[in-house]
Amino acid sequence: MQFGGTPKQGIRRRNRQLMLNSELSVESYPHGLMMYNDPPTMNISLQDFELFAFERVKVLHYLDSLAISVVKNSAAYKDKLTEFLRKNYPGFLKTTVVGTEVSGAELEWRKRDHVSHFILRLAYCRSEELRRWFLEKELDLFKFRFLREGNSSIQEFLQINKLFYTPISEKEKTRFASSLSKISIEMNEAAIEKSCYYRVPFEEVLNLVSNRRVFLFEGDAFVPQKEFLSIVSTQFREHLSKALTLTARSLPHLEEDDRLLPILRSFNQNALSTAYDPKRNEGNVSISDLDELSSVSYPLCMRELHRSLKDSHHLRHWGRMQYGLFLKGIGVTLEDSLKFWRQEMGKGIGIDKFDKEHAYNIRHNYGKEGKRTNYTPYSCMTIITKNPPAAQDHHGCPFKHTSPDLLRQKLRSYKASSDVIEQIVELVKGQHFQIACQKYFEATHKVEDASFQVTHPNHYFDESQRILRGEQPGRSKSSREIADAAFTPAWSVPLPKSENVVSQNPKNDLDDTELDQMLLEYSEQIK
Numbered sequence: 001m002q003f004g005g006t007p008k009q010g011i012r013r014r015n016r017q018l019m020l021n022s023e024l025s026v027e028s029y030p031h032g033l034m035m036y037n038d039p040p041t042m043n044i045s046l047q048d049f050e051l052f053a054f055e056r057v058k059v060l061h062y063l064d065s066l067a068i069s070v071v072k073n074s075a076a077y078k079d080k081l082t083e084f085l086r087k088n089y090p091g092f093l094k095t096t097v098v099g100t101e102v103s104g105a106e107l108e109w110r111k112r113d114h115v116s117h118f119i120l121r122l123a124y125c126r127s128e129e130l131r132r133w134f135l136e137k138e139l140d141l142f143k144f145r146f147l148r149e150g151n152s153s154i155q156e157f158l159q160i161n162k163l164f165y166t167p168i169s170e171k172e173k174t175r176f177a178s179s180l181s182k183i184s185i186e187m188n189e190a191a192i193e194k195s196c197y198y199r200v201p202f203e204e205v206l207n208l209v210s211n212r213r214v215f216l217f218e219g220d221a222f223v224p225q226k227e228f229l230s231i232v233s234t235q236f237r238e239h240l241s242k243a244l245t246l247t248a249r250s251l252p253h254l255e256e257d258d259r260l261l262p263i264l265r266s267f268n269q270n271a272l273s274t275a276y277d278p279k280r281n282e283g284n285v286s287i288s289d290l291d292e293l294s295s296v297s298y299p300l301c302m303r304e305l306h307r308s309l310k311d312s313h314h315l316r317h318w319g320r321m322q323y324g325l326f327l328k329g330i331g332v333t334l335e336d337s338l339k340f341w342r343q344e345m346g347k348g349i350g351i352d353k354f355d356k357e358h359a360y361n362i363r364h365n366y367g368k369e370g371k372r373t374n375y376t377p378y379s380c381m382t383i384i385t386k387n388p389p390a391a392q393d394h395h396g397c398p399f400k401h402t403s404p405d406l407l408r409q410k411l412r413s414y415k416a417s418s419d420v421i422e423q424i425v426e427l428v429k430g431q432h433f434q435i436a437c438q439k440y441f442e443a444t445h446k447v448e449d450a451s452f453q454v455t456h457p458n459h460y461f462d463e464s465q466r467i468l469r470g471e472q473p474g475r476s477k478s479s480r481e482i483a484d485a486a487f488t489p490a491w492s493v494p495l496p497k498s499e500n501v502v503s504q505n506p507k508n509d510l511d512d513t514e515l516d517q518m519l520l521e522y523s524e525q526i527k
Helices: 009-014 046-069 075-088 104-124 128-146 151-160 170-175 189-194 202-210 225-249 260-268 287-296 300-312 317-330 334-349 351-357 359-365 380-385 404-413 418-429 433-445 457-468 479-486 512-526
Strands: 197-201 215-217 220-224
Touching (some): 046 104, 046 128, 046 260, 046 433, 104 225, 104 260, 197 225, 202 225, 287 457, 300 317, 317 457, 334 351, 334 359, 380 433
Antiparallel strands (some): 215 220
16 A cells, blocks of 8 residues: 555556665654654555554554553553563654664664554544544553653654744753742652753643643743643644544545455454443343342442432433443343333333333334334443433433542442542542442452453443352453454464563663664564
8 A cells, every 4th residue: 555645546556565674764753752744655565554553453452451440640550551562562662862873673663653553543533433532542652652751852852843842941940949849749859950841831731730730930831841741742632633534534535445444444343342242141130130130230320320210210311221221231121121111110100101202212222113223232431421411310420420529428328438439539530430430349349359341331240240150250251352353363463572582670661772672573573
């Protein structure tokens, strides 16, 4: 495939060889970190087209799963991501050292980084949901890599990308030392002397101003380097968001190429949480058991919906949708579902009104009315991001849509310990809603490690039932793992790291010599 221009059909069909080593120069890739402003212009083979993209997809998927199981940007998050990249894709760990010669292996990695990003733009621009997922994961990867760069490297990066931010002088640093020390409890005189600060208009860092993480003077904010990432990441997000929209408009030109579309679709179909199959538990649950199941195996969102339905004998539309599809997913049949909703809502609005106004919607959810679509239960991401609850609503995610005080009250009513409640509230304040749900699972099931990631209420229910049957949670393959295995080409599995390249640093903070050796051996193995 050729990225630049629109070659004639005959030339495009014939020109499939990737010029791996041609025109590779520091001028083409002056820095290891990129804003991806310009598309690549070389020709690549279809096999390498898929291989390059597959490597990056695996990294983005790992970032996705890591953000659910570990608090983002915590020490554990950084350590696990570093270890994963070290074993599989060490090029993403390489930092830029200004003034030193760049090896051929490192240039090759920069090229693969550049090409793979633009390939995935094609794969993930097809819908708003895909664009949002890709943008978030690329931003996470960019932030991780940016924070590994040194001061001189960051200055080089800003200059290359025409981001005109300059550090304050030592004179200014001394003048405002007292005020700068109040930004953080970590800022003492020694820390201020070692740190680098940028003076920028305050309106560019309103999020930092609102959290009191910068010093303001004459309309400017003094931003420490560790917070400066907020400015650069905003630029990265805005640029990539616009680029994805423009790429989506160009998609019709790709529809003619039947070689590329199957490859691109194989990547983007696995980006979002795989839909839960409502047939896997069909007929396994009796409505007579729902009260007991709600107290032992329901996630908090469904437990709240069940309790509200029992108390008021009514749920508004999105509450009925969220809970009704969940019941379908855990194994309640259409006949039992109609009976359950008729019993509960009939107590509030009467049986006749229920049959006239609500029975149709239940049959519709089961694919028996309308266009007969077999609707699937809502995933955690859908519940968190779509249709936020209004007054008198009970749907949504309690960890996302409930105030900390009310959340504490609800958890106390379910006999959660004070320590667990405070841990959950702290996770919620950090917007780690699915990790908070996982902590709730561990507390209610008395397990230290849930061994699975909470991505779907029905998956939560299945894992709970597995524990209650005496089995270990998280042992069966998830639908995501099965889907990943299905689209993984045998030749594109990441190559194992050579046995004689072993990190001697227990903190995973690899030095340049070790990374250079790893890059060299990796590049030799993939030739």
